[in-house]
Amino acid sequence: MNYYQQHREQFLEGLKTFLRIPSISTSPEHTGDVRRAAEFVAGELRAAGLDNVELLERPGRNPLVYADWLKAAGKPTLLFYGHYDVQPPDPLDEWTSPPFEPEVRNGNIYARGSSDDKGQTYILIKAVEGYLATHGKLPVNVRFLIEGEEEVGGEHIEEYVSQRPARLKSDCAIVCDTEMFAPDLPTICVGLRGIVYGEIHVQSSDHDLHSGVYGGAAPNAIQAAAEIICALKDRQGRIHIPGFTDSVQLPSEEEKTAWARLPFNEEEYRVKEVGSTELTGEPGYSVFDRTWARPTFEVHGIRGGFTGDGAKTVIPARAVIKVSTRLVPNQKPAEVIEQLKAAVKAATPKGCTAEFRTVHGAEASLTDPKNPFVQAAARSLAQSFGSETVYIRSGGSIPVVGLFDRYLGIPSVLMGFGLPDDNLHAPNEKFHLPNFYRGIEAVAGYLEALGNT
């Protein structure tokens, strides 16, 4: 038995400790927990035998955790990326076991952050730990940069990467924050969508009004909010933001052919993953097109009016709509923001004002599957999982990939071990434990393979 097989129990216990920390980056009341999670990661990196472990601090920001091991002269340098912050767990009553009390059921570990991204970050740390424990040294150079703001826009890492590129000099980034296409199907993600997230602030009068006295004559902010939403995306799923899709780059025929070979059952996807009675979206496009290669417009929440129990007959004066658009290659966030502002203005009904305010934005990205670091990763994954590696895209956004490209000039290998039904950002998030253990060995095998080239 090798180190990895001998230490499975310790790996699981360590992961549970990590998962018990409610490091919810969007909630100010969890600032202390976010810091505790950063300190936990630093402690693990130190124990694994890495050098120069430190928390990179900046006032008002969550710490970045840095570490390196740079003693493999003449060998490539990898930059390992993950994040220790998590999404809020609500709605709490839909969890079978509490989100921050990890529980193992049917070979899965259930907890917020288990798959996104603490479990995957932990894979990287344990792979290096095992290699150092076994060989006393690494076959390549590595740096770790683990952030705590991925779920809230990642401003700190953007500042750091853009201002200190020399300190992060590497040949390739390894981003462990994506999923496998199917169980037992090792997967490398070569495309990510970008995002523009924002709020639409709607106002209809300068104060709330009585619906009996003024109803019929006064404009209503929530009615206006609904009209704006429906104007931006229609019942067929077509987006009506002028200019929005003009620059969209279509996937190549080669890529589309590869997608067509992936094992995929639309009906099963609808029932098991989406859980709705129908799939929706732009007519004339496949599910892969709609989720990987087409931009979106989605509403995340509406605030305003009376939402308590009972009845209050109010005409709300204000409403806030939280929305985002997922972007695909060639769409520029700055341009999309201007397009959204103009579309919201044009869709605002009479008697109301509405304004789009940006929260954060990031560009889409594409990696060449023929890149040698991608190819080596594909071989290591195939070996650990005993099956040919497939290339997919992801509908999600990992803005750091764009940062590494822009400021460090390096490609990112998106090697993920989550599964499509892991319930990311939803109740009962889980991580498949066989993938956790195989992932650790696959990353170790990748280090070995790169050291031999």
Ligand SMILES: [Zn+2]
């Ligand atoms: Zn993530």
